[in-house]
Amino acid sequence: MRSLRTLSVVGCHAEGEVGDVIVGGVLDVPGKTMYDKLVHFQTQADHIRQLVLNEPRGRSSMNTNVVLPPCNPLADAGFLVMESEEYAPMSGSNIICTTTVLLETGMVPMKEPTTKLCLDTAAGLVGVTADCHAGKCRAVSFDNVPSFVARLDLPVEVPGLGTVLVDVAWGGMWYALVDAASIGLDLDNKYGARLVEVGERIKRAVQAQYTPIHPDNPSIRGVSILSITEPVQDGLHGKTAKNAVVVSPGRLDRSPCGTGTCARLAVLHARGAIGEGELLRHRSIIGSEFESHIRGTAKVGEYDAVLPTVKGRAWITSYKQIVLDPEDPWPQGFRVGDQWHVSVDPGA
Template sequence: MRFKQVLSVVDCHAEGESGKVIVGGVGQVAGHTMFDKRVHLETHMDHIRKLVLFEPRGAVWHNANIILPSNHPEADMGYVILETTEYPAMSGSNTMCVATVLLETGILPMHEPVTQLTLESPAGLIRVRCECKDGKVTSVRLVNQPAFCYHRDCNIEVTGLGTVRVDIVYGGMTYAMVEAADLGFSIAPSEARELCDVGQRIKQAAVEQLPVEHPLNPAIPGITNTEFTGPLRRENGVLHSKNCVVVSPGRCDRSPCGTGSSARLALLHARGLIAPGESFIHESITGSRFTCSIDGLSEVGPYAAVIPAIAGQAWITGFYQMGIDPTDPYQTGFTLSDTWMESI
């Protein structure tokens, strides 16, 4: 049998969210920065994303990352994030998977008890602190690029729902954020399918009625996800809340979502509900948790911003080589609306 391309893949997840890491087989990717490489992959090499994430090799809940050498003098390594409908500028859960794979497979040296890394994402440099013990990464704490609010307390008209109050917030991806209780949700696992359906409708309405453009990089995508937020509570002085991010084309993030958590921190700070340095435990619809805080304050163009820090853990689940048989009729995969909600 002859393969026309073979990818070396490490399967991984961060607090339940898939984050495959492609460690070999991609070859050269043109571009000086990781954002440049992201653009080149999207415009000239998109068959890799489709091969890995679309059926029959992938699934709607899969994500992937390509590890690439960085040209930035401060970066230890770079990576580009691949998701089922887009190439995000940043992803917290995927960053946790990348850092874990880099250290646990020996691509970069592990130093116990703590390894400090600087990784270049398409969004910019991400400082990462990995707690390590007995060859295992037990925690990944990343400091994200600044997060900020585009719009607060806006009313949009949503088909089948009427008027819905939303906030539009950037945390590495841009979110239409809505209080789950406003629509009768408690963010229970049994609500997942309905959350996805409603979340997609809210996202589409927000895209049409509240256009946004990143002030420093207009090529960063606009609103692509919906985040349902739960009520705040304090346990032993620590702030807690649940959330559910609906990722396009319509499925729930299994983790508390790193960029969604960053956006939540920006919104909470804008409302005066959290101060820099205060801990915030963000829980997903599956019950997994990220520990979050604000490392500092900043500005992005005209917007007041926070510098989010998000901590969680990732686990490697397997190693394999993915090949393309020249006779395979599904070399770039396919999607069906039974699980993808819409064919892509």
């Protein structure tokens, strides 16, 4: 078969969120850090992201990760997260997918009952603990980079909604968090289109009015993702909460969202609503769940930060090769508005 490009990919999802992993066909790129490599892909090799994520090979509700040699000598592997609109510095569901693929394909040796490894990400080094049995990676727990709040109750003027209060927090990506009831919404699957529409509108308003900057890497700036939340409930076995994370260009994360969980832990801790060691079961729009807790505190620049740990599961779904025929008229794919949803009317 003729092909300008052949990529070996392992299909995977973490609690419903697709996070395929490229394991072959992409060479390493220059960079002293994984963030440098992220910038290289973004500026010099973005055709790879477009090839695998745009139609007809991809779809709006998926991510793809690429495994690369690490920059940090303490890491077992490095990886970058490619999403529809950006290269995320870090992603919880994607690190769970990538760890599962690394272990179940033998790229990193699996040790039962527990495998410990470190992955180099564009947000920093992340420690991972995998529960393993009978050749299967049963669950993955990751010790994320420090998470912190930039603003609480930030008033944002949103077309069609008026003043909306949002919290802005770092969890590996810059999040805006908004209470569902405050904008008249329920976190029910049947309201998915409305959640996306309103969520994207709020996100665009935040982007226009406030720009958080990470103190350790000023190049990481600006909110790119939004979490719509419901109140935390106390239970016999810890706290539970639900959220719906709106990912651009307009869809809902199928998982509870790992970095979103970390951002929410930072907000809850800043408000005195959760302490170190307390369990938070964070649920998604489809009812899937991540377990999480704060393992300690830290300082990031002027910000008081928490050290979050999140645990979830992933499953391999396919082994495939993605190819590019030299006569394919869409070498970087395409998008159609019925699935790649962005309103042209900010007040709609």
